[in-house]
Amino acid sequence: MTAVAKHYECTVTVLAEFIADQSDVEHNRYAFSYQVKIINTGNVAAQLISRHWIIHEDNGLEQEVKGLGVVGAQPLLNPGQSFEYKSGTVLSTPTGKMYGSYQMVADDGTQFDAIIPAFVLIMPRVLH
Numbered sequence: 001m002t003a004v005a006k007h008y009e010c011t012v013t014v015l016a017e018f019i020a021d022q023s024d025v026e027h028n029r030y031a032f033s034y035q036v037k038i039i040n041t042g043n044v045a046a047q048l049i050s051r052h053w054i055i056h057e058d059n060g061l062e063q064e065v066k067g068l069g070v071v072g073a074q075p076l077l078n079p080g081q082s083f084e085y086k087s088g089t090v091l092s093t094p095t096g097k098m099y100g101s102y103q104m105v106a107d108d109g110t111q112f113d114a115i116i117p118a119f120v121l122i123m124p125r126v127l128h
Contacts, residue, residue: 071085
């Protein structure tokens with residue numbers, strides 16, 4: 001019998017969009033939504049325990065957000081399974097970026113991070 005090496009990995013993709021009807025440009029309020037998809041690309045079931053986000057505004061302001069789960073959930077993902085959710089943020093600038101990680105725990109107790117790659121938040125027609 002051949003033992004299969006355990007592989008711990010989740011892939012995260014994000015799609016962001018500007019929300020005009022929740023923004024107030026005259027008062028420097030720029031609302032964005034983002035759709036996140038987390039796929040367990042490893043070969044061991046893993047549960048999302050917590051999140052760590054960095055929200056960077058183009059005026060230099062940076063906000064750090066930490067908390068348990070996402071949208072009130074701590075999904076358990078079997079190999080090949082995915083979980084999707086939608087959330088949002090408000091910036092004081094028309095452009096910015098977000099990135100971070102999810103803290104995961106595999107069925108065997110191994111802890112690992114699922115990296116959230118940086119993505120941009122851009123109000124349409126801002127960049128020339």
